[in-house]
Amino acid sequence: MAETTPGSAASPASPGSAITPGSAASPAARSARMFNPGEKRSEVPEGLWTRCANCDAMLYTKALREAMFVCPQCDHHHRIGADERVRQLVDPGSFEPMWTDLQPIDSLKFVDRLPYGQRIEREQKKTGHKDALVAGKAFVKGRGVVLAVMNNEFMMASMGSVVGEKITRAIELATDENRALILVCAGGGARMQESTLAVSQMIKTSAALARHDEAGGLYLAVLTDPTTGGTAASFAMLGDLTLAEPKALIGFTGARVIANTVRQELPQGFQRAEFLVEKGFVDRVVHRHQLRNEIARLIDYAGK
Numbered sequence: 001m002a003e004t005t006p007g008s009a010a011s012p013a014s015p016g017s018a019i020t021p022g023s024a025a026s027p028a029a030r031s032a033r034m035f036n037p038g039e040k041r042s043e044v045p046e047g048l049w050t051r052c053a054n055c056d057a058m059l060y061t062k063a064l065r066e067a068m069f070v071c072p073q074c075d076h077h078h079r080i081g082a083d084e085r086v087r088q089l090v091d092p093g094s095f096e097p098m099w100t101d102l103q104p105i106d107s108l109k110f111v112d113r114l115p116y117g118q119r120i121e122r123e124q125k126k127t128g129h130k131d132a133l134v135a136g137k138a139f140v141k142g143r144g145v146v147l148a149v150m151n152n153e154f155m156m157a158s159m160g161s162v163v164g165e166k167i168t169r170a171i172e173l174a175t176d177e178n179r180a181l182i183l184v185c186a187g188g189g190a191r192m193q194e195s196t197l198a199v200s201q202m203i204k205t206s207a208a209l210a211r212h213d214e215a216g217g218l219y220l221a222v223l224t225d226p227t228t229g230g231t232a233a234s235f236a237m238l239g240d241l242t243l244a245e246p247k248a249l250i251g252f253t254g255a256r257v258i259a260n261t262v263r264q265e266l267p268q269g270f271q272r273a274e275f276l277v278e279k280g281f282v283d284r285v286v287h288r289h290q291l292r293n294e295i296a297r298l299i300d301y302a303g304k
């Protein structure tokens with residue numbers, strides 16, 4: 001099971017995704033170095049500028065951060081990690097992270113370019129997280145929620161046993177405490193290094209969501225760029241209401257694979273959020289600046 005995200009090769013290192021707030025060794029810092037080669041480098045503090053992945057504008061990173069990593073020139077929604085997403089959505093200081101010690105086991109002794117065990121260690125060091133999902137209780141404009149965010153800074157938010165387990169626990173907590181569940185989805189799908197252990201998370205999370213639904217619980221799915229593979233084929237598509245960020249890539253399989261299989265030219269905007277609203281897969285495209293408001297409004301609308 002080797003699901004790959006279309007365009008994933010460009011993701012971890014692309015300038016658009018390269019804006020991890022935080023350490024000097026962040027991808028943002030690395031991209032800044034890339035764009036300021038040579039002797040002038042020492043004059044420009046690392047990470048001061050970020051190039052927009054869409055319009056190429058050089059943006060003052062601090063201003064971009066204040067704009068929630070939405071390009072002020074072209075409105076491109078840059079990819080952001082889980083910590084930044086939590087910061088943007090919850091009431092300040094209200095997030096209580098949970099199950100932070102869960103970490104993956106290399107049961108298959110999987111080796112690709114790097115043994116899986118080493119890959120996990122490297123990602124843990126880079127992000128300060130044990131795996132690719134951040135979850136916990138929080139308040140959004142005073143409404144109590146359980147928030148789970150897939151972290152595309154950790155192995156491209158691929159879904160392994162830890163991601164599935166934490167999502168399941170988050171769902172069950174939301175059911176038990178009658179809180180709204182907000183799940184911010186991302187990534188290329190099942191983590192190939194965990195094979196069927198990863199794929200079985202689709203079943204586990206879907207079953208927990210069915211119980212949440214039977215108990216009258218509310219689930220808001222927020223799909224971000226990209227949400228594909230097994231993630232798209234399970235919990236990401238099971239929301240009571242499905243929101244998506246503008247132009248987010250959402251789909252199961254890459255467009256090129258589909259085009260080659262059906263031998264047809266695909267329509268313009270295929271697999272983008274706006275196209276999926278037209279086709280009924282997504283309820284609403286929400287600008288990042290409005291996302292927090294919209295979540296609070298929908299919780300009220302659902303009477304939760």
Ligand SMILES: [Zn+2]
Pocket residue numbers: 052053054055056057071072073074075076
């Ligand atoms: Zn731009």
